[in-house]
Amino acid sequence: MTTPPPVPPAATPMSPSDEKLWATLIHLGGLFFGFLAPLIGYLVLKDRGPFIRAHTATALNFQLTLIIAYFAGIILTxxxxxxxxxxxxxxxxxxxxxxxxxxxxxxxxxxxxxxxPMVR
Known part of the structure; x- marks a missing residue:
């Protein structure tokens, strides 16, 4: 008889100051690293609070929209x-x-x- 695998613990909510800090860093990360910073932030932090989820999702949506704009610009060149x-x-x-x-x-x-709005 085997034991079932342990259930991962639920994500603990962040404090409001931590949410503000990480949301700020996610937006600035989008400025320097494109869609990678918002994507990683969304995947890692989305369950830690409604404020951080909204900011990571909106930053990721904007960076994905910019990828479309850059691609259209390349074609229109x-x-x-x-x-x-x-x-x-x-x-x-x-x-x-x-x-x-x-x-x-x-x-x-x-x-x-x-x-x-692609990610919610």
Whole structure:
């Protein structure tokens, strides 16, 4: 007779200050590492509280939307407008990630404009 495998413990909720810190770092991570930081943050922290789940999901959605914009810009480069699309996506990434990080640090909820909601 074998014993069943142990049940993993439920994720312990984070304190509000920890949630704000990690949400801020996730948004800034999206600025420097693209979709990888929000993806890892979402997978690891999504069950630790509603605030961190919302911020990681919105950061991941925005970074995935930017990947689509960059891909469209690469395709449109053949029509001489693609460089403008890539530049606009790059600037929007910088501006909106900083705004989101400031909002998260203040404990405010934030949704990126022009973001396609793929992850909830």
């Amino acid at each position: 053949f029509f001489f407008i693609g460089l403008l699309v890539i530049l606009a996506a790059y600037v929007l990434n910088i501006v909106f990630c900083i705004i989101a990080a400031v909002k998260a640090n203040r404990g405010e909820w934030y949704t990126y404009p022009m973001s396609i």
